[in-house]
């Protein structure tokens with residue numbers, strides 16, 4: 128049996144929420160660049176499954192056939208053309224986890240089987256809820272359907288936080304969310320994504336955006352993944368309906384990661400802002416993710 132099917136794999140974290148909640152913006156933040164299209168109106172993209180490796184993009188059509196395409200062409204793909212897009216990028220976050228950027232949950236143009244195929248593959252979620260209309264009924268309903276399938280606790284990200292202009296409004300929304308989602312999430316993190324994405328080397332802006340606390344939380348979960356797994360769930364899933372691309376590099380990286388994490392030799396990383404003004408919109412900025420040894424070492 129090939130190693131790819133037997134070796135341990137990385138956690139798979141999906142970004143979910145209503146359309147335009149900021150899922151792709153948050154994915155871009157974690158990737159340290161802007162490889163994914165972001166727009167005001169709902170995108171028509173199927174799930175985008177992003178793994179570590181040399182830059183490579185392919186779409187998987189509804190017959191299961193694959194077709195390579197340039198990263199810049201992503202914005203032209205629609206769920207009509209593909210059930211899934213697989214992306215490989217050399218971003219450091221992807222050394223710890225695969226990310227899956229999902230379509231918006233209430234988008235009437237998304238066929239229901241989009242969810243059926245991909246959700247069994249997902250280990251945990253970053254649920255993005257926009258601060259002006261946080262945690263709508265549709266979100267709570269969707270969440271209650273899928274929460275029991277997750278292998279590790281999800282995190283709630285309160286995006287568009289910059290749109291709450293007064294401290295009173297901010298406190299009110301946070302208090303309501305705290306009450307309405309009590310015990311459901313591993314944490315609630317307010318974020319202003321444009322501020323975080325544009326922070327560059329401005330540490331104060333990075334901290335003010337909320338990205339500082341959120342990234343620290345996420346990295347902490349990923350580095351101590353085994354201790355976050357929910358007890359009722361077996362560590363490895365059954366045969367997958369959609370298989371992630373597994374390259375030799377992935378397999379070697381998986382094994383190295385597992386060994387390192389087990390022996391607590393891997394150093395915690397923190398995603399840092401990319402230098403202002405440098406990124407090309409269609410290219411990731413892998414080197415902008417600098418490793419940084421923090422005091423989190425356990």
Ligand SMILES: Nc1nc2c(ncn2[C@@H]2O[C@H](COP(=O)(O)OP(=O)(O)OP(=O)(O)O)[C@@H](O)[C@H]2O)c(=O)[nH]1
Nearest residue numbers: 146147148149150151152165166169170231287320
């Ligand atoms: N002010 C502000 N705008 C944001 C924030 N997050 C996202 N946006 C903007 O909201 C719009 C939608 O963002 P996306 O990241 O494309 O949202 P999405 O959830 O991926 O959207 P779909 O894929 O269409 O469901 C874009 O114009 C973003 O720039 C935020 O925290 N604050």
Ligand SMILES: [Mg+2]
Nearest residue numbers: 150151164170
């Ligand atoms: Mg999106």
